[in-house]
Amino acid sequence: MTEHLTPLDDAITRLRAAWSDAHDATELTRQQLIETNDALGAVRRLTEALQSEVAAGIASESRASLGPDSLAKQQGYRNASQLIATTTGMSTAEASRHVKVGEATAPRSDLTGARLPAKYPAVQRALQAGEIGTSAASLIISLLDRVRLKVTPEHLAAAEELLAEKAMNLSTDDVRKLLTRAEAWLDPDGVAPREEEVRAKRSVTMFERDGAFHLNAVLDAESGAAIRAAIAGYVSAQFAARKDAIDPDAVDADHRTVPQLQADALSVLCAHALGCDTDAPALAGATVIVRVDLDDLIDGTGYGSVDGFEQPISIGAVRRMAASGGVIPCVLGTDSEILDWGRRKRFFTPSQRLALAERDGGCAMCGLPPNMTRAHHIRWWRRDTGPTDLENGVLLCETCHHRIHDNGWDIRVDGTGVAARVWFIPPPDVDTARTPRLGGLARYTLAA
Incomplete structure (x- = not known):
């Protein structure tokens, strides 16, 4: 051989x-x-x-x-x-x-x-x-x-x-x-x-067939970000209500699938836009996060990114979106807000959660988008007297959160701020050497 x-x-x-x-x-x-x-x-x-x-x-x-x-x-x-x-x-x-x-x-x-x-x-x-x-x-x-x-x-x-x-x-x-x-x-x-090539291909087609209304949309990131955030916010609110239901197995309980919830969200949002005088429906704090490096924003060079979209967007699109309502421009490189609260606060603040989203990109373990995650203490608040700091926080979806606690995984954060790296350490029965596995956005981030 x-x-x-x-x-x-x-x-x-x-x-x-x-x-x-x-x-x-x-x-x-x-x-x-x-x-x-x-x-x-x-x-x-x-x-x-x-x-x-x-x-x-x-x-x-x-x-x-x-x-x-x-x-x-x-x-x-x-x-x-x-x-x-x-x-x-x-x-x-x-x-x-x-x-x-x-x-x-x-x-x-x-x-x-x-x-x-x-x-x-x-x-x-x-x-x-x-x-x-x-x-x-x-x-x-x-x-x-x-x-x-x-x-x-x-x-x-x-x-x-x-x-x-x-x-x-x-x-x-x-x-x-x-x-x-x-x-x-x-x-x-x-x-x-x-980006302009994708934008030129944007389209929405509508037609009726077999008693159903069909809607097909192809949108660029700039156009689709607000739509995605609003629909995802509605779905998250419905899941939260379902979780708080007294009897989730009741006959009249909400058993809609995610695609069904998304369809209902679009209908509700459009009905509101047609003339509802009340406030917008609950969207579980739905926002569009647009991030960009400060130097790139000032110089008009480079590019930015939007939560939930893999394709980067141009600086021009960043500036246009940052001027829109319901969009939070996250300019990296500033320290205008306190991101570490120690033991003074038990729950992570909105600014901390945004910072965790910058670092983890969503669920740090499986990659689900930020709107489907919660901020969790790595060292528990009660048991370990863990502080409510970025270095002790991680974004996890419900499934991965249970996996961590039920199966004996450990989490380690190296570094500080949004540039830190999150590592997941498997239990001995998964990997006898307990080799750390990189999580969060660092899996896809390239050094400049």
Whole structure:
């Protein structure tokens, strides 16, 4: 077996050990299930990396310049992607992705035949080590290709190293969040053009069919932020009322699903806008939070962000939104409010909660948006006499809050203020080494 296949051989050995003597997965213990899942993940990532290498080789041997000597044509296929898709059972799009990743991470040669490093060597190393899969690699490569002419080679190489490292242990969905932030970081001047492109596609379509009214909306972040905040506030208020109900299992109890609640919220808000003279319906303190660095706001450069939206917004959009009602502009870099109350107050103040939202981005453990979380003391107020300070606070959704307390997880905060990092430390039965897992926005934040 070649040295190149050693990591895959090791992963298969781990898989055999984890599966042990069980006939099928139903006989595996919980620990074996976790170990088997981890080993399968490693096998999958490593086989995908090898598949991409082979795909790049097939594509090279099937290039159009070879004419009838093209490998794909000799095998009876139109091109390399069709050959790979048909013989492996994957889709043509997936085969094309393997070719793209393989070509971007394969060694190259100059005109004299001398070997050159891969176009993206850091991604190549992460792939070959089984640290990331081809889905993550493809997303990183696409981003680097888009910005490579807009940044210096040194900046591009540093970004590649950082992204390959940050993408480890992230789902593909989380890698997309990471790269959305990374693109704004690498190409801040491109935020406004991309924003305008999305804005140009905004639309609302309405029609009736089969007795139902259908509403489809596509909005940019600036237009959609207030709508999202208002609907989310209504839903949060309804959940709070449901939680306080005397008998949640009563026949007339509220059993609406989240989509149903959101539909009702839109109806209530529109009915209010049509002429209700009373105050707006309870929205559980719904606000739109727009954040921006002070220097960027002053200079008119960089970009900002809005709670609940992954896509950054331009400085122009920040200024327009900050001038609107119901929008709180959170300018980072100032200390105009007291954020640490020690033991003088038991409950976190609105300003502290906003600061925690800046640090954690929502539930620091699972990533649910801020409106679905509560501020909790890490060291309990009564039991541990924990202070009501930022360094002793964390935003958690109800589910993660129970998970922390019921299953023995610990939380550690390193640093101070909104730049601090939140770490979740698993109990020994989850990880015998108790290796801390990074939480909050730091999972997706890139250093400038």
